[in-house]
Amino acid sequence: MNQDEQTLRVLLLPVPCDPNPWDLLLPGAAVAEIVRAEPLTAPAPRAPDWLIGYLAWRGLQLPVIRLAAPDRSSDDQLRHLQAVVCHAPGGDPSLAFVAIESPGVPRLERVTPESVTASAALAAQEGHPFLQVTLCLRGRPAALVDLDAIERAVLGVLPADEVPPGNASD
Numbered sequence: 371m372n373q374d375e376q377t378l379r380v381l382l383l384p385v386p387c388d389p390n391p392w393d394l395l396l397p398g399a400a401v402a403e404i405v406r407a408e409p410l411t412a413p414a415p416r417a418p419d420w421l422i423g424y425l426a427w428r429g430l431q432l433p434v435i436r437l438a439a440p441d442r443s444s445d446d447q448l449r450h451l452q453a454v455v456c457h458a459p460g461g462d463p464s465l466a467f468v469a470i471e472s473p474g475v476p477r478l479e480r481v482t483p484e485s486v487t488a489s490a491a492l493a494a495q496e497g498h499p500f501l502q503v504t505l506c507l508r509g510r511p512a513a514l515v516d517l518d519a520i521e522r523a524v525l526g527v528l529p530a531d532e533v534p535p536g537n538a539s540d
Contacts, residue, residue, distance in 0.1 A: 378481045381454060382512070384474030385438040392511040394437055394470075394501075395481075400456045400517055402467060403427075404476055407434055407453035418527060420500070425469050427455055433524050434469045437500055437515065452476070458521045464528075468520055481507060499523065 379398035385391060410423030411431065424431040434453055453469040454476060489506035500523070502516040 376482055380479050380481050381476050382479050382507075383454065383470070383472045383476050386474050387438070390511065392513065393507065394473075395507070395512050395514045396454060396456065396470070396517075398478065400459070402455040402457055404452060404454050404472070405469075407451040407469065407471065410434055410451070418523075421524070421527065422471060425453060425455075427467070427469070430467065432467050432469045433465075433528075434471055435500070435520055435524070436471045437498070438471075438473050456517060458524075459517050460521045460525075462521070462525060465521060465525055468517070468524060470515065470520075479507070 381396045381398055381401050381404075383394040383396065385394060405425070405427060407425050410425055412423055413421045413433075420436050421433055422436045423434050425434050432453075432455060452472040452475075454472050455467050455469050458465045458468050485508050487506045489504055489511055498513070500516050500520050501513040502519075504511065504513045506512065
């Protein structure tokens with residue numbers, strides 16, 4: 371097997387936590403676009419904490435998911451909110467895309483089997499409902515995002531009469 375067959379392209383979303391920064395990993399094939407996520411429409415008052423609002427994108431209202439606690443040291447975080455628009459993997463016509471808040475500047479990376487090792491460095495993130503596995507990528511703690519779990523959770527909190535406008539099938 372050649373090197374290209376063992377290489378996976380991922381998008382890294384740096385999480386600038388003090389004192390231990392880490393990365394969220396998204397499969398590159400799942401990413402549709404990286405956008406400035408302003409302004410957001412507020413979610414319903416009973417929405418879970420991870421649903422931070424809705425983003426107008428190409429005629430749709432996408433739910434914006436927060437996977438990492440905000441860095442409290444940055445007062446202007448919300449003024450520079452970026453989101454990664456991802457294809458929802460399940461094929462539900464009411465939710466073709468979701469947006470994930472990017473806590474830092476995203477970057478593309480090529481991952482090989484040699485660059486990834488098991489890690490317990492993110493013990494605080496273990497059990498997070500939207501993180502599939504924690505690992506180390508080139509010596510830095512990281513967590514693989516579980517897009518299936520995000521899709522199930524979003525569909526589970528949105529009653530049929532609250533599907534974001536522009537997302538329901540005709």
